[in-house]
Amino acid sequence: MATNKLTLFRKRRMRVRNRLRKVARGRPRLSVHRSNRNISAQIIDDAQGRTLASASTLEPALGLRSKSNAEAAARIGAEIAARARAAGIEEVVFDRGGYLFHGRVKALADAAREGGLKF
Numbered sequence: 644m645a646t647n648k649l650t651l652f653r654k655r656r657m658r659v660r661n662r663l664r665k666v667a668r669g670r671p672r673l674s675v676h677r678s679n680r681n682i683s684a685q686i687i688d689d690a691q692g693r694t695l696a697s698a699s700t701l702e703p704a705l706g707l708r709s710k711s712n713a714e715a716a717a718r719i720g721a722e723i724a725a726r727a728r729a730a731g732i733e734e735v736v737f738d739r740g741g742y743l744f745h746g747r748v749k750a751l752a753d754a755a756r757e758g759g760l761k762f
Contacts, residue, residue: 656741663736664689671695673723673735673762675751677742680709682716684723684751686735696726713750720751724758737762 663672671688683699698719700707705722707715727735742748756762
């Protein structure tokens, strides 16, 4: 059976998400999506299936369109932390998806922590 990159990525993403379900204890999930050109983050309440807050480099107001670097990821992390505080969210679980906790994903997480989110 041939396995390709996408299949391995999906398996890794589900493995991470299943681990998070065990430790979530009712906390919302900070989910990160990274592409070659952009990065986005959402805070999701899995019990209700709703997105509580989101931030992305695609938003024109942030002026980061097509910025794919650690600085842009850090700005998104700070923005998602500010929006989470505005929504009354202090604690989340970090869902890195199938991505390694390195580079842009790590920059986003560190900025979100500095912005006041606990995970």
